[in-house]
Each structure stands twice: as structure tokens, then as C-alpha cells.
Amino acid sequence: MNQTAHVSPLDRSRQAEFQQVIDQKTKPLGALGQLEALALQLALIRQTSTPTLSNPHLLVFAADHGLTAEGVSAYPAAVTYQMVLNFLAGGAAVNVFCRQNGLQLVVCDVGVNGSFAENAPGFVKYKVAPGTRNMRHEQAMTPDECEAAMDAGRTLVDGVHHRDCNVIGFGEMGIGNTSSAALLMHRITKLPLSQCVGRGTGLDDTQLTHKLAVLQAVSDRHADAQTPMELLTALGGLEIAAIVGGMLQAAQNKMVMLVDGFIATSALLVAQAIAPSVRDYCVFCHQSDEAGHRLMLDFLQAKPLLKLDMRLGEGSGCALAYPLLQSATAMLSEMASFASAGVSEKV
Amino acid sequence: MNQTAHVSPLDRSRQAEFQQVIDQKTKPLGALGQLEALALQLALIRQTSTPTLSNPHLLVFAADHGLTAEGVSAYPAAVTYQMVLNFLAGGAAVNVFCRQNGLQLVVCDVGVNGSFAENAPGFVKYKVAPGTRNMRHEQAMTPDECEAAMDAGRTLVDGVHHRDCNVIGFGEMGIGNTSSAALLMHRITKLPLSQCVGRGTGLDDTQLTHKLAVLQAVSDRHADAQTPMELLTALGGLEIAAIVGGMLQAAQNKMVMLVDGFIATSALLVAQAIAPSVRDYCVFCHQSDEAGHRLMLDFLQAKPLLKLDMRLGEGSGCALAYPLLQSATAMLSEMASFASAGVSEKV
Numbered sequence: 257m258n259q260t261a262h263v264s265p266l267d268r269s270r271q272a273e274f275q276q277v278i279d280q281k282t283k284p285l286g287a288l289g290q291l292e293a294l295a296l297q298l299a300l301i302r303q304t305s306t307p308t309l310s311n312p313h314l315l316v317f318a319a320d321h322g323l324t325a326e327g328v329s330a331y332p333a334a335v336t337y338q339m340v341l342n343f344l345a346g347g348a349a350v351n352v353f354c355r356q357n358g359l360q361l362v363v364c365d366v367g368v369n370g371s372f373a374e375n376a377p378g379f380v381k382y383k384v385a386p387g388t389r390n391m392r393h394e395q396a397m398t399p400d401e402c403e404a405a406m407d408a409g410r411t412l413v414d415g416v417h418h419r420d421c422n423v424i425g426f427g428e429m430g431i432g433n434t435s436s437a438a439l440l441m442h443r444i445t446k447l448p449l450s451q452c453v454g455r456g457t458g459l460d461d462t463q464l465t466h467k468l469a470v471l472q473a474v475s476d477r478h479a480d481a482q483t484p485m486e487l488l489t490a491l492g493g494l495e496i497a498a499i500v501g502g503m504l505q506a507a508q509n510k511m512v513m514l515v516d517g518f519i520a521t522s523a524l525l526v527a528q529a530i531a532p533s534v535r536d537y538c539v540f541c542h543q544s545d546e547a548g549h550r551l552m553l554d555f556l557q558a559k560p561l562l563k564l565d566m567r568l569g570e571g572s573g574c575a576l577a578y579p580l581l582q583s584a585t586a587m588l589s590e591m592a593s594f595a596s597a598g599v600s601e602k603v
Numbered sequence: 604m605n606q607t608a609h610v611s612p613l614d615r616s617r618q619a620e621f622q623q624v625i626d627q628k629t630k631p632l633g634a635l636g637q638l639e640a641l642a643l644q645l646a647l648i649r650q651t652s653t654p655t656l657s658n659p660h661l662l663v664f665a666a667d668h669g670l671t672a673e674g675v676s677a678y679p680a681a682v683t684y685q686m687v688l689n690f691l692a693g694g695a696a697v698n699v700f701c702r703q704n705g706l707q708l709v710v711c712d713v714g715v716n717g718s719f720a721e722n723a724p725g726f727v728k729y730k731v732a733p734g735t736r737n738m739r740h741e742q743a744m745t746p747d748e749c750e751a752a753m754d755a756g757r758t759l760v761d762g763v764h765h766r767d768c769n770v771i772g773f774g775e776m777g778i779g780n781t782s783s784a785a786l787l788m789h790r791i792t793k794l795p796l797s798q799c800v801g802r803g804t805g806l807d808d809t810q811l812t813h814k815l816a817v818l819q820a821v822s823d824r825h826a827d828a829q830t831p832m833e834l835l836t837a838l839g840g841l842e843i844a845a846i847v848g849g850m851l852q853a854a855q856n857k858m859v860m861l862v863d864g865f866i867a868t869s870a871l872l873v874a875q876a877i878a879p880s881v882r883d884y885c886v887f888c889h890q891s892d893e894a895g896h897r898l899m900l901d902f903l904q905a906k907p908l909l910k911l912d913m914r915l916g917e918g919s920g921c922a923l924a925y926p927l928l929q930s931a932t933a934m935l936s937e938m939a940s941f942a943s944a945g946v947s948e949k950v
Contacts, residue, residue, distance in 0.1 A: 282689050283696055284677070284805045288919075289892055289912030330631070330949050338946040342629050347939025349630055356933045357926065458631045458949055545636055563910065564927075565636030572635075579704065579926040580911075586703045592694025599685040602677050602805055 263507040263531040266300045274299040280593040284602070288587065290559065294539065295584040301512055301537055302422070306589045309512065309581060311421040312359045314571045315412055315502060316343060316350060319367030319405075319494035320387030321432030322396065323474070328435045328467045330458040333387075336431045337370035343429070344376045349568055350427055353575035359425065362416070366408050367430075367494030382408035384494050388436075391474050395490045396436065397497065402489040406501030413505040423581065424506050425514030425541070426523070427571020428495045434546065435467065437522035439475055439491040441548055444484070444525045445555045449475060454518070454547040484529035492526070499523035500530070507534040512581070515558075516541040516573030518549045525552065539581060542566060542573025610854040610878040613647045621646040627940040631949070635934065637906065641886065642931040648859055648884055649769070653936045656859065656928060658768040659706045661918045662759055662849060663690060663697060666714030666752075666841035667734030668779030669743065670821070675782045675814045677805040680734075683778045684717035690776070691723045696915055697774055700922035706772065709763070713755050714777075714841030729755035731841050735783075738821050742837045743783065744844065749836040753848030760852040770928065771853050772861030772888070773870070774918020775842045781893065782814065784869035786822055786838040788895055791831070791872045792902045796822060801865070801894040831876035839873070846870035847877070854881040859928070862905075863888040863920030865896045872899065886928060889913060889920025 277299075278292050279285055286292060298307045318340045324333040342348045343363045346355075354361040363379050365372060369386040372379060384404045388396040397405070413424060438452040445452075453468050478490040488497055500523045506513045507527075515524055515538045527534045540560040543550055545567040553560060561577045594601050624646075625639050626632055633639060645654045665687045671680040689695045690710045693702075701708040710726050712719060716733040719726060731751045735743035744752070760771060785799040792799075800815050825837040835844055847870045853860045854874075862871055862885045874881045887907040890897055892914040900907060908924045941948050 281696070282686070282694060283915050287913060287915040288696065289914070291911055291913065291923075332947050335947050338944070339629070342939055342944040342946055345939065345944065347629060347937070347944050349628070349635065349934065349938055352933045352937045353930055355937070356929055561911070564638055564908070566634060566638065567636070568630050568634040576638075576927065576930055580923065582703055583700055583923055586699045587696065590694070590699045590702070591696055592689055592692065597685070597689040597692065597694050599689055600679050600682050 263504065263533040265533040266536040267303060268300060270303065271300060274305050277305045277588065281587065281591040282594055282597050282599050290561065291580065291584050291587065294581065295588050297539065298512060298581065298584055299588065301510060307585050309423045309585055311419060312423045312578060313416045313421050314350065314354055314359045314361050314425040314427055314574055316361065316363045316427040316429060316571055317366050317409065317495035317498040318363065318429040320369040321430055321436065321493055322388045322390035323392060323435050324432040325390050326392055326470045328470055329432045330463065331431050333369065333431045336429055337368055339429050340365065340368055340372065344372065344379055348570060349572045350570035350575055353572055357575055357578045359575055359578055362412065364408060364412060364498065366405050366498045380412060384408065388493055391491060392470065392477060396492055397489050397494065399489050402492065402497050405494040405497035409498035409500065409502030410505040413502045417509045417511060423512040423514065425516065425571050425574030426499045426502055426520045427574065428499065428519045428569055430493050430495050433493045433495065433519050435471055436491055436493045436496055437519045438548060439471055440487060440522045440525060441552055442475060443487050443491065444529055447551060451551055452548045484526050488526050496523045500526045503527040503534055504531055507531065507537045511537065512539060513537045514539055514541050514574035514577065516571055517569045518544050518546040519569055520571065521549060521552045541577035610851065610880045612880040613883040614650060615647060617650065618647060621652050624652045624935065628934065628938040629941055629944050629946050637908065638927065638931050638934065641928065642935050644886065645859060645928065645931055646935065648857060654932050656770045656932055658766060659770045659925060660763045660768050661697065661701055661706045661708050661772040661774055661921055663708065663710045663774040663776060663918055664713050664756065664842035664845040665710065665776040667716040668777055668783065668840055669735045669737035670739060670782050671779040672737050673739055673817045675817055676779045677810065678778050680716065680778045683776055684715055686776050687712065687715055687719065691719065691726055695917060696919045697917040697922055700919055704922055704925045706922055706925060709759065711755060711759060711845065713752050713845045727759060731755065735840055738838060739817065739824065743839055744836050744841065746836055749839065749844050752841040752844035756845035756847065756849030757852040760849045764856045764858060770859040770861065772863065772918050772921030773846045773849055773867045774921065775846065775866045775916055777840050777842050780840045780842065780866050782818055783838055783840045783843055784866045785895060786818055787834060787869045787872060788899055789822060790834050790838065791876055794898060798898055799895045831873050835873050843870045847873045850874040850881055851878055854878065854884045858884065859886060860884045861886055861888050861921035861924065863918055864916045865891050865893040866916055867918065868896060868899045888924035
């Protein structure tokens, strides 16, 4: 396991050239707004003024959480298993949006408390454990479990990269995982825990107060965890660790990375703490309605493409935003320039 | 010409039924946010819980503006003609985004100062005049010209509707048309003119001050115009009048209507003043970076799907947002319910 990922910052030596290409397209300067910034980023990642997106994948990692024993979620823990079955049957939101927009969906059981038929299409079993331990009383994972989960993410990302995939999104399913995400956020951003904890899939006021108290106790219990790896081991989830590993590998491979959702973004906070340049490869897809997500994005100085008040996870925002990445590359490849179209420039 | 459009409000008798279908999908209640509101609206417009979008079209109306003689635009008036040629060659942003997302683009010359080959594919000539008159000195259009331009919009919309199109967006090209849009906005919303006037395609501070002074003079010159038709005739553009007519017809046909951009939204302000229920059929696609557009959307109590800081017009935001409409219908048609997937509901 190589925790010190070799992630290079973006090579910006051709940035002025790429910006010039964008500025010469037949539109007022800057008139395509955020799409132009996205186009520049894609050009920089792929090192060409006509980048293409190939074989897009969405990896959804699923795992259970021992902390659910403390009553921190509105849904029973069994829903993790049930929703994975729903993914495999093609009926979840992320299935629908991936089919619509042409992303290959791969579901990976990295720690679900339940067994699946192993030969389902689009399913990968990489089960490290049947869920995390109850982090109110012990570390969520042993260091070996955490490394194994990260390896699952790395391996999957490398596998699709070898099949010519250069753009990848990350999703998750895990009842209880907003608790891990909030704790990682609290410890990495140093924001007060109360600003990091939200209603997850639908807690009421009393349940939210309870969740906050439980998470404060968990954070206190693991006050000695300091490094990104220590925090991930103590407070993470197996699916979060897998995403951290996957993100580090994707950035190392210079792939375009789709980031969406409170939980996947908490994984990015960890990945960035390990290798700051990971951030350069991220396209932020959707700002969640989960209260803490906006603060996470502020911390990352990220402006998401969509803000549709969703709070679903699964990587759904990645799949929904993907056509905007295609628009950015189509703009670069297909739009005429002032010169080629014979259009007058600004007077 | 029938200015009193027969636009029916949405039939909401099945709203509870449609909402129930959305609520039973395998996701926390409301977790798809704005996409759920969109799905409900599409179900209500089409009166089915599994609406489909068929043969989507984007109509781009182009026309010139006599007021450009007063120096209100950053680009020379000839750019209207040049950009239509660019549309016909397939090189403008809206061409690229329509091709990407499967919308049929139709470009209509309703008042461009210049001639085009009439047999270009996707081009319709319905030229009422080679541009509006200079509204600093006279009405932009005669009542007959305004009605003819509206008829162009109605006719085109009806034509595609008869070819099984049930979803339609409106775009425009017309150097100087942010001036008409700002004036229509000022007179219909009653907001101060200074809040309605923006930089268009890129004015600097001095030019902006000049534009504001010119538009104030124009507004004073036509202080007697009061009804929506009088305002459109005095202050509009031929392309804006065409969009007004097209929007009224689309709503009358119970089509889903894509609204984007400062100029097209000014046409909606007029259409809504004529037939308030037009608003029910509108999906707001993008909030422009043009200062007044947010205020227009506030006036319409509209929340757009995208906010990408674009300020291009052409209907580009309609084409970019269209995949989100497809996501909303796919969600309704393809997502499993809790019952069908065997997933437990909230405890």
C-alpha cells in the first residue's frame, strides 16, 4: 500500500494557449461563464485544446456502519443491503441517470452486512468486513482494514483506467455514513461539529440533537487521531476509505474526477490532506442540500456545476452533471472561432 | 391574429396522485430536490405520471435593432447577420449544445438586415422588416409589424407541434436587444430602469452610463404605451415579438417550454401579461449573469435549473439544461418504488 500518492499538480505551461482558444470562440469574452472555466480545466488535465472524455464510469462503494447501533440514522441499517440490491436491479436514481447519460455504473461491496450473487453485471465484491466497528467505542477500522478498503478503490480505478476510461465519478451507499463524513469534516476543516452535522436522510430535531451528542462523544473518544490516515481509520467508513484510495489513484492517473455529495466530498478532504494536488483533477458536480456540504465546498474553494437541493448521495449528482462536461469539450472541439466564422469582434 | 391567447392553467386534479408516485421512489422523501418539482410539473403539463419528451426543438429568432444607431451595444450591428451565418454553418454555441443533447435547431430570420440563402437546412425566412425602427424617435414596430412577427412565432411553434414536438425552447440573436429587454422589463415589472439595464455583451462603465441615458429617453418618449401589446410594439424587437407569439402558442398547445436568457425572459414577461397561465408551462433553464435577469426571475417567482454565470443568449441555456428534463422524466418512468424494490422506508 502506497499512502504517499504521487499526484502531480496540473501542468499549466500551456494555459495561456488553451485560454486563447476559448477566447476566440464566437461569443462575447467569458460569455459561457463557468463552462469556460470547466473547459480550461479539462484542457489542462488532458493537455490538449480538444480534450475528449472516454468510457466514463461511476463507481459506487457500499458499506455498513457500526455506529448505526447508536441511532444516528433515519433509516434502518438493512437499507444499505436493500439499496445495493436495488442498484443491481437497475432501479435506483443513480442507475437511471447513468443509463441516461452514458456512464458505466460499477457497484462495489466493500463492507455491506449481507451477501450478494457475485456474478451480477456491474458488481464487484471487495468486502473487507461486514461494516465498520462502532466508533463510539473503538476505531471504525483497523489500519489493515482501512488500507484494504483504500486498495479496493485504487484497484477498481486502475482497472477502468486500463480500459480507456479517463473520467470517473464516485458515489456511495451506507446507512450512517453522514456521521463519518461530518466527523472527518470537523477534524480536517476545524469547523465546529454543529456546523458539520446535518439531518442525513431525514432526521427530525430531536434525532438531530441526539446525533450531534453521539458524534461529539465519538470525536472526543478519538481525540488522539491526527494524521489523515489516523482520522480515516478512526472515523471513516469502508466505502469512504475506498473512495479516498480511488481518488488518489484517479489523480495519479491524471483522470478527470467527478465529485458529488457530502460523503464523497468528505473522502476528498482526506485525499487532499494526503496529496493536495488531488484537488486539481476534481470537477464539483452538485452542492448538496445537506447543511455541511456548502461549507466543505467553501473549504475546498469549489464552485459546483449544479445546485438542485438534492441530498441523495449515490453519486447521483455526478451522473446528472456529466452532460455539462460533454458540453465543455464539445465547445472546445466544435465551436467556430471569430476568424473561421467571419464574425466581427467587439468594437 | 388572436392576441387573446386561450391558455389554460395547469389541470391540478391529479397532482396528489403524481406527487405520491414521486414520493414512493427509492430515495429519502424530497431527496431529489428541484428535480422532483420539475418531474411534477412535467407530469402536470402532460397529465401522466410517466411523461415523455418528444422531438425537442429550439427556435432561434434573429432580428436587428434600429436603436443600435445610438451606440448601445459593444458589438457592431453587422454581427447579427454574421452570427446567423454562423448558426447556419453549425459553429455557434447553440449549434454545438443542440447537437450534443439532441434538440432540433431552427433559425428564423424575422428581421435581419441582410439576406440568406433560403434553402439552408434548419433555416426559416419570415422577415417582417430589415430590423426595428430607432425607438428613440418612433415606435420600434408598427402594430402590423409586431403582429406579423408574433404570427411568425405562432406559426413556427404550431408547425413543429404538428410534427410531434412537445417540448420547445426559445433563443434569439439581435445586436442591441438587451436594450429592448431592459425597457420591457422596466415597464412591466416597474423596477427602476437602472436595475434593468446591464452590460449586454460587454459594455464598460462609460458605455453603460450612456446606454442608461439613451434608454431613459426612449422610455420617456413612449410613456403613453401601457398595454402589453403597446409596450411590445413601442419597445420590443421583431425577434422578441416572435418569441412572445411562440410562447403563447406553445402554452396554448400545452407544450413544455424552455425559458433561458435575459431577452427570451423579457418576452415571457410580455406573454405572461397577455395570458398569465403561460407561466405554468415554463421550465426556467439558466439564470444569466446579466444583472437584470435575476430580478426578472424573482418577479416571475422562478428558480432556474442552472446558474453557470453565462450571458450568451441564443437559447444556449435551454440546450444545456435539457438533459435535466430528461433526467426528471427518466426518474418517473424508470426508478423503482420502495414496494417494487423491497426497500424499507424511514423508521
